[in-house]
Amino acid sequence: MPILSVFFIRTSLVYLGLGFTYGALLLANKGVPFSSPIWGLLSGHIEFLLIGWIIQLVLGVAYWILPRFSHGPVRGNEALPWLSYVLINAGIWMDLLSPLFHEIPWLPALGKITQTAAGALFLTHAWPRIKPVGK
């Protein structure tokens, strides 16, 4: 497994842990209410599990197992997926921390733009690797 996939997948496991923890608190609070502010964790629960866990795991596995090139760098341009890794995680935290920064109203949008850019960069990297093996 290439080192970038290790980064993607281990980071996704951290988000899985965080997302399940938030989810457990939300569900327990639904069963026996103990704190109203707990409901504020809902957006983090969704962000951690959909973007942080599932999408990041998929990107890490895709970087690892998509067909490689027979000439030049085997996985093509590595800079793009590395930048994608940085941007997707930056985007998650911009989105999550935005309620703490009311003076920056455009922060949630910037977080989503950053995540979209991460997806586009990974797509640019992966596109030529989606090919018959050996070509």
Add this chain to the structure above:
Amino acid sequence: MPPLTRWYIKSAFVFLVAALALRIIQSIDALARGFPFLSALGPVYFHLFLVGWVTQLIFGIVFWMFPKYSMERPRRSERLGWVTFWLLNLGLGLRVIAEPMNSIEPRTAWGFLLILSALLQWLAGMGFVTNTWVRVKAK
């Protein structure tokens, strides 16, 4: 394919069909209105899909295909893998019953069963992370 992966994948497909079937029932307003239990199943539907189907399928495939931990213990702890499987399925199954019942009869024992469901699923998540973490390694 190891036995645990077969259990994960078959169980994931059962939850997928259950989620799709639940969507049919929810789409028939008259039916849902007549049965409060059915109309309270909204959050359950999402979790049948995302925990029962997507997450469980991922857990099963990862257990099977990720790099081997060692020659002697290729999948690290088989026992922890099985414990994780049962925690996830019991936790989610309990939620399917307890969450709508809790919304119909709040402040009863259903609430405590919901806490138990949360705990079981959380432990499953931690078990999966623990067993998988060391198998995510560079060659």
